[in-house]
Amino acid sequence: ETGVTQTPRHLVMGMTNKKSLKCEQHLGHNAMYWYKQSAKKPLELMFVYSLEERVENNSVPSRFSPECPNSSHLFLHLHTLQPEDSALYLCASSQTAVERSYNEQFFGPGTRLTVL
Amino acid sequence: KNQVEQSPQSLIILEGKNCTLQCNYTVSPFSNLRWYKQDTGRGPVSLTIMTFSENTKSNGRYTATLDADTKQSSLHITASQLSDSASYICVVSARSGGYNKLIFGAGTRLAVHP
Numbered sequence: 001e002t003g004v005t006q007t008p009r010h011l012v013m014g015m016t017n018k019k020s021l022k023c024e025q026h027l028g029h030n031a032m033y034w035y036k037q038s039a040k041k042p043l044e045l046m047f048v049y050s051l052e053e054r055v056e057n058n059s060v061p062s063r064f065s066p067e068c069p070n071s072s073h074l075f076l077h078l079h080t081l082q083p084e085d086s087a088l089y090l091c092a093s094s095q096t097a098v099e100r101s102y103n104e105q106f107f108g109p110g111t112r113l114t115v116l
Numbered sequence: 117k118n119q120v121e122q123s124p125q126s127l128i129i130l131e132g133k134n135c136t137l138q139c140n141y142t143v144s145p146f147s148n149l150r151w152y153k154q155d156t157g158r159g160p161v162s163l164t165i166m167t168f169s170e171n172t173k174s175n176g177r178y179t180a181t182l183d184a185d186t187k188q189s190s191l192h193i194t195a196s197q198l199s200d201s202a203s204y205i206c207v208v209s210a211r212s213g214g215y216n217k218l219i220f221g222a223g224t225r226l227a228v229h230p
Contacts, residue, residue, distance in 0.1 A: 002161065042120070042220035043160075043205070055215055090159050097215045099147060102167075105218070107152075107159030 003027040004108035006091050012114045013081065021076040021111045023091030031097035032074040033105065034066060037088040049074060050097035081115045088112050118143045120208050120221035128227045133196055137224045139189040139206030147211040151180050151191050154203045154223070163191070163204075196228045 004025045013019050025032065034046040048056035049068040063085075065077040074091055092105040120141045129135050141149070148167045152160035164173045164180040166189075172181050177194045193200055203223040210217040 002159065004159070040125075040222060042222045045218065048215060050215070092159070099209065099212055099215060099217065102148075102165055104150075104162050104165060107161070109158050112157070 002106045002108065004091060004093055004106050006089075006108035006111050008111060009109065010112045010114075012116065013078070014116050015081060015083070017081075018077070018079040020078065021089055021091075021113075023074040023076075023108055025072055025074075025091075025093035025106070025108075027093055027106060029093040029095050029106075030071055031094045032068060032071070033092040033094075034074065034076055035090040035092065035107075037090055037110070039087075043090065046076075048097055055097055078113075081113075083115050086113055086115045118208075118210055118217075118219045120206055120219050122204075122206050122221040122224050124224060125222070126225040126227070128229060129196055131196060131198055131228055131230050135193050135196060135226065137191045137193075137204050137206075137226070139191070139221055141187050141189070141206070141208045141219070141221075143187075143208040143210050143219050145211040146184065146187075147209040149180075149182055149189050150207040150209070150218075151178070151189075152205040152207060154205060156202070160205055193226075198228050198230065201226060201228045 032049045036044045047066045052068045067075040088110045090110045091108040094105045123138045150165045151163040154160040166182045179192045205223040206221040
């Protein structure tokens with residue numbers, strides 16, 4: 001295991017539902033990330049948090065709302081999603097969000113989201 | 117535009133054989149290049165990280181090479197095992213002077229058959 005956990009592992013929701021994805025890291029890292037992975041496409045960075053402060057929002061629609069209450073936990077709140085939002089949502093953490101050569105990102109197992 | 121392209125898109129080999137996966141990038145300014153392995157239904161796991169000055173790095177049966185002049189990298193897998201069946205993702209980090217900027221390839225899906 002990488003030290004990054006995500007729940008739930010699978011989620012099916014209707015377009016009018018509200019749900020939340022949870023990520024927890026046990027590595028003492030200061031940076032956390034949300035990525036979207038669609039079939040046969042590269043990972044897309046959604047949000048970056050550094051010391052609980054959002055430092056990057058990659059033009060993500062407002063129906064995705066991140067929350068970082070402390071450096072170990074990261075949430076992604078979902079509401080009024082579209083079927084094209086169905087994907088694998090990956091959380092990652094790293095020692096720092098600042099660019100450094102060996103600043104490795106550790107990924108969680110992901111939440112497989114299906115929007116009906 | 118910063119891009120990472122991987123080839124082939126998918127590959128099938130027999131157990132015990134070697135294979136090489138390719139990665140070409142147009143990322144500037146370059147900071148480092150990483151190879152990740154992603155098993156089905158799981159998150160990516162790092163295999164190697166190479167900076168500009170490193171041209172080869174090994175991790176067990178995995179050997180990555182980097183040619184910073186031609187902006188190419190390869191991942192060579194020796195004596196493949198069934199557990200090597202996974203997607204292999206090439207990731208290039210751009211030196212942004214600030215926060216990490218990772219550019220991901222779409223991955224090569226490798227299937228190792230008995």
